[in-house]
Amino acid sequence: MQEMIINRLRELLADGEYAGVIGWAQGETPFDRTPNLFNAEGLDQLRYDSFCGSNLSKYLVQQASKTEKKIIALLKPCDCYSFNQLCTEHRIDRNKVYVIGVGCKGKIDVEKIRKAGIKGITGITEDGDLLKIETMYGEKEISRKDVLLEKCLACKGKEHKCADEVLGESEETCSGDKYAAVRRLEAMTAEERFEFWRGELSKCIRCNACRNVCPACSCIKCVFDNPNSGVQNKAAADDFEESLFHIIRAYHVAGRCTDCGECSRVCPQGIPLHLLNRRIIQDVNELYGDYQAGESIGQRHPLTDFTLEDEEPSVIDTRGGGK
Amino acid sequence: MQKIGVFVCWCGSNIAATVDVKAVAQALKNEAGVVFSTDYQYMCSENGQAMIRQAIKEHQLTGIVVCSCSPRMHEATFRKTAVSAGLNPYMVEIANIREQCSWIHKDIAEGTEKAIVLARAAVAKLHKNAPLTAGTSPVTKRALVIGGGIAGIQTALDVADAGFEVDIVEKSPTIGGRMAQLDKTFPTLDCSACILTPKMVEAAQHEKINIISYAELESLSGFVGNFTATIRKKARFIDEDKCSGCGVCTEKCPSRKGLDEFNMKLNKRGAVYIPFAQAIPNVAVIDAEQCLHFRTGKCGLCQKNCSAGAIDFEQKDQLIERKYGAIVVATGFKPIDASAFNEYAYNDSPDVVTSLEFERIMNAAGPTKGQLIRPSDLKHPHEIVVIQCVGSRCTEDKEKGKPYCSKICCMYTAKHAMLVREKYPDVKVHVFYIDARTPGKNFDEFYRRAVEQYDVDYIKGMVGKVAVEGDKLHVQGSDLLNGEQVHINADMVVLATAIEPDPTARSLGTMLTASMDTNDFFTEAHPKLRPVESPPAGIFLSGVAQGPKDIPETVAQAGAAAAKVIGLLCKNELTCNACVAQTNEAICNGCSQCEKVCPYGAITYEDKEIRSPEFRGIRRIATVNEAICQGCGACTVTCPSGAMDLKGFTNSQIMSEVDAICR
Structure with missing residues (x-):
């Protein structure tokens, strides 16, 4: 697969029509694949394997506007939704990107392997659905589907919604009900839920990784960085304000969040931030009918769209929110 | 730094009874930027306004806070006062210490505390106010x-x-x-x-x-x-300019299945019809659901017989x-659907009718040509029962009825009873009522005439059940004044149904x-x-x-x-709202969300050259047409980066207010 992609890219980059390729390179640690801009010479460094979980679409906001030439992007099926959403919001000019849809059968979360008790990992090889893991303490085995990234369990399907060409095969890896965790939270009393989120959000170190990786958080200047907004220093004032940072962020991306799961994937503290967004997505679907942000370019999301059939505000009462 | 004056109004005892106005004025003296603070009995009076004008001049105030009633009452007054003393009208803030404070508190300590907080919030906002100028927009006459x-x-x-x-x-x-x-x-x-x-x-x-x-x-x-x-x-499938309203088409139409809406569906009409003789425009209309041409593709009798050539089946x-x-x-309005009231046998007998149906039956142009006959067997009724408040003042069952009084039923019932008694003295009319509500010029006299002159039998009480018994309607009700059950074998029952929008x-x-x-x-x-x-x-x-x-x-x-x-x-132009949205071009992403939520279509996009620390180059930027913007603020709350702001209600002004309240 990696070879096939590199060979195809060599062809495309040969005549200088494209400014480069956004893809993945080897990161600092063995299983880290980091986003990188390649030119024809550097293609040897390109990696594409089961560890390329990161979503590259957001990098195109900067890269595509920097050059007059077109740029090539490698996007997995789920990354396409973010790409489309950014095009809808005029943050990426679709005409300046050549999208190669790359096949994906789910990406591996090394943390999950470690959490399964496998320590001292030195190498991972794949054998169908089985992962053979070499460790300092001998070889171990684990089922591939047990260690997929959280986002792969909410897989939106194997179709690339924006690709100019597709390389490789994809498989859907969705594990059934993606709202189960949301419903578990909903079933709690308000006090329990508040405690749950206080517990989770108090771990936040305000590293901003969630915001910086989020394709919906593409603002040129975030309100939390803007000295004129009046909230610049607030979000770090105390742990309560830190909680508000995440809640406000969830509202800022409401209706536009494609549920790509990057926020939770990059969180060094392991906060399940995607559940905040997924709760809002569930609400939007319930109130306005099923909606998937980034399904296509030019969509109008339900929160900025108004029809006479829309729910009246009194829906809050009927759903028990007025009590 | 602003130099702010604070003016606390007593509003007679409206505010002063529940808010210690002197304490409020005193507390506000200690706020940053406040150089003058006072209270007065009626700030909106000529004397109160003079006091404000004098203070603005004496203390060279740059802005004023008036602690008084809702800005909906006197904001305009105090803005004019400020203008007459040389201030920009938008350098006035109102702290609503009446509707939001004195009227809803009983305890003077609580009321005073809240009034101080509200006044502080207004001062905090005023610190960030800037003079604004309103534009104008033309009026389509x-x-x-x-x-x-x-x-x-x-x-x-x-x-x-x-x-x-x-x-x-x-x-x-x-x-x-x-x-x-x-x-x-x-x-x-x-x-x-x-x-x-x-x-x-x-x-x-x-x-x-x-x-x-x-x-x-x-x-x-x-x-x-x-x-x-x-x-x-x-599409009415008739050319309005050609149709002369002669009615030939309505006579020739072979379809007779349409229900006549004008006559409350009590009789049938053709598929092409003119609602009533005096209709305006006097032009026929084709009911496509009933019309044989639309259903089978054949017929077209109306078209063949129309000498004006007005029938146009192709009309869109x-x-x-x-x-x-x-x-x-x-x-x-329309009368409510009486079919929910099955206790009155409305669904069981055609002789149970609503008042508007009864109105059509009594009308010379109605289904019976004005003759009072029962819909079931076309016989003349001898005993009629009217039930009032059917669906009105119905607080128990909101699905079925309305909580309000429909206001017209008492009077039209008296009218119906009188018309029947006048034309057919042999017919007995009983009216079951909760109250006879007759406020209005000559209304009670009218009702009294029905009772006294026309001998209509008014029974205070409601009907429990109407049962169909043979060709009679057995009405069982209670007479509250005599404390007894009433049984009437009626020929017709009229339901004085509620009205709804x-x-x-x-x-x-x-x-x-x-x-x-x-x-x-x-x-x-x-x-x-x-x-x-x-x-x-x-x-x-x-x-x-x-x-x-x-x-x-x-x-x-x-x-x-x-x-x-x-x-x-008759105005040639209207003064626009000065509190309109504006874009901070340095941080606008051009994402188009604000444009989508703008109910007035005031936002468009332009490619502009931007030079800011974060970005240099051409970027898509939102621009607001100030003549169209109504200052609703929908864009400001939609904008994720805070690039959209509302003049006079900026995000930072609102944050300052909140901070002042939470201090």
Whole structure:
């Protein structure tokens, strides 16, 4: 697969029509694949394997506007939704990107392997659905589907919604009900839920990784960085304000969040931030009918769209929110 | 740094009884930037205003905070005061310590504390106020009246008489509305058609009035003085310009299955029909659901027989786009569906009728040509029972009835009883009632006449059940005054059904962003002082759309709405709101979300060169048309980066207020 992609890219980059390729390179640690801009010479460094979980679409906001030439992007099926959403919001000019849809059968979360008790990992090889893991303490085995990234369990399907060409095969890896965790939270009393989120959000170190990786958080200047907004220093004032940072962020991306799961994937503290967004997505679907942000370019999301059939505000009462 | 003056009003005892106004004035002296603080009995009085003017000059104030009533009351007053002392009007902030404070608190300590907090918030905001200048927008000198009943007709006539163009949009094929269906009108018993049809004709002949019948408002954009309406004129399959209203088509039509809406579906009509003899426009309409041509592709008898060549089976819905300065809602009412009241056997017997059905039966142009006969066997009834408050004042079951009094039923019931007794002295009329509500000029006299002169049997109490027994209707009710059960074997039962807003009201209200109450009646801007205006500027209310009314009240309100419309249309331009949105170009992402939520279409995008620390180059930026922006703020809350801000209500001003409150 990696070879096939590199060979195809060599062809495309040969005549200088494209400014480069956004893809993945080897990161600092063995299983880290980091986003990188390649030119024809550097293609040897390109990696594409089961560890390329990161979503590259957001990098195109900067890269595509920097050059007059077109740029090539490698996007997995789920990354396409973010790409489309950014095009809808005029943050990426679709005409300046050549999208190669790359096949994906789910990406591996090394943390999950470690959490399964496998320590001292030195190498991972794949054998169908089985992962053979070499460790300092001998070889171990684990089922591939047990260690997929959280986002792969909410897989939106194997179709690339924006690709100019597709390389490789994809498989859907969705594990059934993606709202189960949301419903578990909903079933709690308000006090329990508040405690749950206080517990989770108090771990936040305000590293901003969630915001910086989020394709919906593409603002040129975030309100939390803007000295004129009046909230610049607030979000770090105390742990309560830190909680508000995440809640406000969830509202800022409401209706536009494609549920790509990057926020939770990059969180060094392991906060399940995607559940905040997924709760809002569930609400939007319930109130306005099923909606998937980034399904296509030019969509109008339900929160900025108004029809006479829309729910009246009194829906809050009927759903028990007025009590 | 601002130099701020604080003026605390007592509002007589309205504020001073629950708020220690002196303590408020004293506390505010310690706020940063406050150089003068005082209290006075009536700040809005000439003396109070003089005090403000003097303080502005004496202390060289740059802004003032008035702690008083709601800004809806006196903000304009104090802005003018500030202007006369040389300040910009937008350097005035009102702390509402009456509606939001003294009126809702009983404890003076609590009230005072809250008043201080509200005043502090106003001071905090004022620190960030900047002088603003308002623009102007032109006024389109044409009004749109939605609904062609007596309310809409009267408003249209009054506006047109003042020299302005008026379009009436009526959803049915003719204007006239409910009043056209009435036989006689209380309390004078004059014929409804005789007094309505001259008005209809006057409207039709008026050179300033344009009647768009069989049409509905499809969408509306714009704002006061500058609305753009799209009106869907439904295909009636008749060329209105060619049709002479001769009625030959209606006679030739072989289909006889359509139910006559004008006669409350008590008789059948052809698929091509003219609703009633005095219909305006006097043009036929084809009911495509019943028409054999549309159902089978054959027939076409009407087309063959129309000497004017007016039948056009190919006609399509037509969209008309027009600009208006003002819009009047006159959508009226309909009686509620009586089928929910099965205890009165409405679904079981055709001889149980609603009052409006009874009205048609009594009318000379009705299904029985005005003869009082039972729908079931066409026999003359001898005993009639009227049940009042069917669905009105019904607080227990909201699904079935309405919590409000429909206001007209007591009077029309007395009218029906009197008409029957006058024409058929042999018929006994019993009326079951909760109360006889007859406020209104000559109303109680009218009701007394029914009781005393016409010997109508009024029974205070409600009916428990109506049962069909053979060809009789067994009515079982209670007589509360005599404390006994009453059993009457009636030939006919009339249900004085409640009235409700026309079913189109809710969606229309949403389209106009007009507020409505839980019963779907349009809410007025102020229940006492602005009874014919809807809260959004430029939308006016006429007739039952606003609440149950009889004809005299409807006509009076229609005239009042017209006066408001005329007052608006005779202006050449309106002063715009100075508190409009503006873009911070350095941080606008150009994501288009604000454009999508803007209800006025005030936001467009331009590619602009941006030089900011974060970005250099050409970028797509939102721009606000200040003449169109109404300052609703929808864009500011949608913008994720905070690039959209509302002048006079900036995000940082609001944050300062919140901070001052939470301090």
